[in-house]
Amino acid sequence: MRNPSELVVHFGKVHERSVLRNSRLALLQAYPFERLRVLIAGLDANPAFSPINLSIGEPKHATPEFIKRALVDGMDGLSAYPATAGSGPLKEAIAAWLMRRYDLDSAEYGEILPINGSREALFSFAQAVLDPAKPGKVAFPNPFYQIYEGATLLAGAEPVYLNTLANTGFAPDFGQLSARDWTDVRLVYVCSPGNPCGHVMNLENWKELFNLSDRFGFTIASDECYSEIYPDESAPPLGGLQAAKLLGRHACEKLVTFTSLSKRSNAPGLRSGFVAGDPSILRDFLLYRTYHGSAMGLMVQNASAAAWADEAHVIDNRKEYAAKFSATRNLMSGAVHADAPGGGFYYWMRTPVDDALFARELWRQYNVLVLPGSFLAREARGLNPGKKFVRIALVAPLSECVEAMRRISEFAIKL
Numbered sequence: 006m007r008n009p010s011e012l013v014v015h016f017g018k019v020h021e022r023s024v025l026r027n028s029r030l031a032l033l034q035a036y037p038f039e040r041l042r043v044l045i046a047g048l049d050a051n052p053a054f055s056p057i058n059l060s061i062g063e064p065k066h067a068t069p070e071f072i073k074r075a076l077v078d079g080m081d082g083l084s085a086y087p088a089t090a091g092s093g094p095l096k097e098a099i100a101a102w103l104m105r106r107y108d109l110d111s112a113e114y115g116e117i118l119p120i121n122g123s124r125e126a127l128f129s130f131a132q133a134v135l136d137p138a139k140p141g142k143v144a145f146p147n148p149f150y151q152i153y154e155g156a157t158l159l160a161g162a163e164p165v166y167l168n169t170l171a172n173t174g175f176a177p178d179f180g181q182l183s184a185r186d187w188t189d190v191r192l193v194y195v196c197s198p199g200n201p202c203g204h205v206m207n208l209e210n211w212k213e214l215f216n217l218s219d220r221f222g223f224t225i226a227s228d229e230c231y232s233e234i235y236p237d238e239s240a241p242p243l244g245g246l247q248a249a250k251l252l253g254r255h256a257c258e259k260l261v262t263f264t265s266l267s268k269r270s271n272a273p274g275l276r277s278g279f280v281a282g283d284p285s286i287l288r289d290f291l292l293y294r295t296y297h298g299s300a301m302g303l304m305v306q307n308a309s310a311a312a313w314a315d316e317a318h319v320i321d322n323r324k325e326y327a328a329k330f331s332a333t334r335n336l337m338s339g340a341v342h343a344d345a346p347g348g349g350f351y352y353w354m355r356t357p358v359d360d361a362l363f364a365r366e367l368w369r370q371y372n373v374l375v376l377p378g379s380f381l382a383r384e385a386r387g388l389n390p391g392k393k394f395v396r397i398a399l400v401a402p403l404s405e406c407v408e409a410m411r412r413i414s415e416f417a418i419k420l
Contacts, residue, residue, distance in 0.1 A: 032158040036151060037380040044365050044377070054372035057409045061376075062200065062351065062398045066271040066325055069318040075311035076275075082303025089300040090291060091119040091279075098310040099279050105316075107247035114246055115257045116287040118294070119301045119309070122276040123230045123265040124152055127194070130261065131156035133293035134224050134286065135191055142186070145194035146177055148201055148382035148391045150228065153194040165190065166385035175202035175353070179213055181386070187221045196228040198235065198242055201381055201396040202353045203346020205235075211248035218259050224286060227262040230278070231349040233269040233319050234326055242348045246281065257282045261290075268350070269319055270312045277301065277309040326350050329399040333410040340417035343397070352397040353378070354413075357420050360395050371412040 035043075041060060050056060090096075096117050103114045120126035127150075131143065140162035145153040147166035157164045165182065169175045177195060195214065197206040206214075218225055227245035235242050245262045254260075265278030280287065294300075301309070312318075330345050333352075337343065343354035356363040360377040368374050378394030397413075399406050 027159070029159050029161065033155055034151075037376060040380045041364070041374070041376060044361060045368050045374075048365070048369050050368055050372040051370055052372075054412065056372045056374070057401055057405050057412075058374045059397045059399065059401060059406070059409055060374045061400070062268075063400060064268055064271045064273055064350075065400045065402070066322055068272050068275075069270065069312075069315075071315065071318075072270060072272055072275070072308050072312050076304055076308035079304035079307030082307065085303060087300040087303050087306065089118075089295045091117070091301065092303065092306050092310075095119055095301075095306040095310045095313075098313040099281070102313045103246070103281060106241070107244050107250070109246055109250060112256055113250045115282045116284040117279055117281045118287055118291055119306065120263070120265075120278045120280055121299055121301055122267060122273075123228060123263045123278045125276070125299065126263055126278070126280055127152050127226065127228060128156040129293065129297060129299070130226055130263075130280075130290065131160045131162070131192060133290050135160045135162055137161060139191075141191040142189045143192045143194070144182065144190050144223075146196060146199065147385055148378060149194075150196060150200050151381070154383075157192075162191065163189075164383075166383050168385055168388065168390045169199070169202055169204065170390055171355075175199060175204040177204075177206065177210055177214070179217060187217060187223075190221060190223045192224050192226060193218070194226045194228060195245075196231075197245075198231040198346065198348025200228075200231065200349060201351050201376075201378065201391075201394075203344075203349045203351055205242040205347035206248075207243065208248055208251060211243070211245065212252055215249070215252060215254060215260075223259070224283075225260045227260065229262050230265040231268055232264055234323060234350050235348040236323075236327055236330065236345060238320070238323070256284070259283055259286070261286055266309060266312050269322070271322060272308075272312065275305055275308060275312075277305055277312075325403070326399065329403055329406045332403060332407050333399070336407065336410040336414055338414035338418050340420060341413060350399050352399065354395050354397055356393050356395055357417060358393075360391065360393050363417075363420075364395055367413060367416050371416050373409045373412050373416075375413075 142163045142165045143157040144165040146169045261282035267273040343352040364377045376396040378391030382391030
């Protein structure tokens with residue numbers, strides 16, 4: 006018998022030497038950052054420039070001290086098993102935030118479950134809501150957060166890529182699918198504000214999606230982890246639960262939203278967020294999570310409750326991102342362009358040459374690392390909508406973001 010330790014994984018594919026326990030693992034493609042590592046392997050970045058990494062959407066602003074204190078103050082929770090459903094104080098803090106942020110009442114936000122970061126729950130949600138006997142199709146925007154695809158494939162469903170294009174402002178185009186196609190769709194992931202394009206779904210977008218859900222019966226998973234990063238304090242992005250209320254929908258039927266403290270509170274290492282929405286769906290999801298072993302530790306719950314209860318640090322966080330966008334917007338040359346996003350902290354920048362070539366040579370010549378857009382998308386309907394774009398995460402300090410944009414513009418002009 007072959008030794009399982011001989012498992013060989015190269016560029017996201019499991020090779021013959023392995024003992025493959027789940028054949029669907031072979032369907033998974035390499036993660037974008039692994040592809041980026043391969044892209045620049047064997048090359049040396051220009052040592053005349055200090056390295057600046059804008060490829061990964063990992064917040065770099067300081068985690069507020071009061072969240073750290075609350076984490077330490079919750080240490081007594083280490084002596085107890087946490088409940089998967091979450092503690093009363095945490096759920097109360099989340100409910101209060103939902104009511105403040107989206108003007109909802111308890112019937113309008115449905116049920117609440119804490120999660121260990123939105124990534125974990127976005128993946129496991131597909132495993133819980135798709136029927137293995139008839140998994141059907143799962144639709145999501147293209148480019149996309151790769152978890153949607155992985156969750157789809159490992160649940161035995163077929164991914165359907167909905168291209169988001171510049172000529173529609175990167176808005177979701179649900180008209181790409183025929184009625185026959187929609188009949189087979191069981192789950193739709195949406196992301197607003199979008200990663201990587203920064204588009205914010207408006208009420209008409211939501212109305213169209215809800216009408217399709219009513220007609221064809223699919224569940225909606227709304228990824229809103231960037232909801233608290235936006236440029237205008239007077240115009241926060243519309244959320245899915247809020248849109249359901251404004252459209253007069255009953256008890257957020259077939260809708261579950263996902264959000265996180267990672268971006269909002271600069272606490273990606275806390276691995277904390279929540280899902281809210283359709284109570285009947287979330288009852289099943291709670292059952293799944295009880296077996297899945299995904300309860301949030303009580304010390305993390307204590308810190309999370311403190312974070313959801315405070316808005317001052319979130320406003321300060323938005324100001325830091327706004328300053329970066331303001332300082333970098335006018336540094337772009339005519340050779341490259343990106344609109345300010347409706348939300349999130351990314352530039353989705355069009356490139357004058359192939360995006361992978363652009364990213365590789367930018368790193369080699371100017372020591373700035375960005376992510377090729379084609380790595381975040383798949384070929385669909387004859388095109389890869391990420392081609393000739395790069396994603397730039399404005400997560401580094403302001404001075405580094407400014408310096409990086411100067412280098413990017415100088416590099417692009419030379420092409």
